[in-house]
Amino acid sequence: ETGVTQTPRHLVMGMTNKKSLKCEQHLGHNAMYWYKQSAKKPLELMFVYSLEERVENNSVPSRFSPECPNSSHLFLHLHTLQPEDSALYLCASSQDLTRSGGAGTNEKLFFGSGTQLSVL
Amino acid sequence: DQQVKQNSPSLSVQEGRISILNCDYTNSMFDYFLWYKKYPAEGPTFLISISSIKDKNEDGRFTVFLNKSAKHLSLHIVPSQPGDSAVYFCAASAHPGNNRKLIWGLGTSLAVNP
Numbered sequence: 001e002t003g004v005t006q007t008p009r010h011l012v013m014g015m016t017n018k019k020s021l022k023c024e025q026h027l028g029h030n031a032m033y034w035y036k037q038s039a040k041k042p043l044e045l046m047f048v049y050s051l052e053e054r055v056e057n058n059s060v061p062s063r064f065s066p067e068c069p070n071s072s073h074l075f076l077h078l079h080t081l082q083p084e085d086s087a088l089y090l091c092a093s094s095q096d097l098t099r100s101g102g103a104g105t106n107e108k109l110f111f112g113s114g115t116q117l118s119v120l
Numbered sequence: 121d122q123q124v125k126q127n128s129p130s131l132s133v134q135e136g137r138i139s140i141l142n143c144d145y146t147n148s149m150f151d152y153f154l155w156y157k158k159y160p161a162e163g164p165t166f167l168i169s170i171s172s173i174k175d176k177n178e179d180g181r182f183t184v185f186l187n188k189s190a191k192h193l194s195l196h197i198v199p200s201q202p203g204d205s206a207v208y209f210c211a212a213s214a215h216p217g218n219n220r221k222l223i224w225g226l227g228t229s230l231a232v233n234p
Contacts, residue, residue: 004163006163009161031219033219033220040226041226042122042124042223042224042225042226043164043209043211043224045220045222048219048220055220056220090163090164091163092163094219096219108154108166108169109156109164109166109219109222110165110166111163111164111165112163113161113162113163114163
């Protein structure tokens with residue numbers, strides 16, 4: 001299995017729908033991330049979970065709701081989205097040494113292939 | 121205002137020649153820089169990094185150069201191969217060990233022509 005798996009690969013939803021994006025990592029990492037990639041914009045960090053605790057929430061609207069039931073799984077629940085939320089949503093994982101008592105070096109991010117979301 | 125700028129959206133290079141991808145930054149507190157590569161329909165993958173205590177880091181065909189006074193870094197690929205065709209993202213951090221603080225550029229799409 002690949003390191004970080006995201007499903008679905010593509011999603012089309014109406015503004016009144018509720019859907020969820022799923023991410024699973026098989027790398028034994030302790031941190032998981034949701035990123036948003038919109039056209040003409042840099043990668044935007046949305047949420048970070050470290051040791052299953054949400055440690056970062058970058059002013060993301062409440063219509064996006066993350067869930068991290070364990071260190072291997074991450075969900076992004078979507079509700080009443082807007083057309084401007086259409087984007088590529090990327091999940092990533094890494095080993096967060098600052099949380100595991102390490103010295104704190106930049107551990108590289110491992111990304112999934114993303115979910116291309118279209119909101120109609 | 122973008123703190124990490126990749127001013128060339130695209131670059132086309134002949135196979136076997138050198139590819140040079142550029143990245144400029146504005147925050148003098150940045151002290152760790154990374155390059156990621158992204159193929160279509162895949163997520164970004166880590167390529168190479170450099171700390172501000174160095175001015176060069178090499179890994180096979182890939183070399184990153186850092187010019188702190190100019191707040192500029194570049195990624196050199198020699199020789200370029202068709203499989204290098206991808207989007208290359210530059211990222212910077214002022215907080216080593218903290219992936220939450222990475223600032224990303226918009227990316228440069230590299231096409232290596234056979």
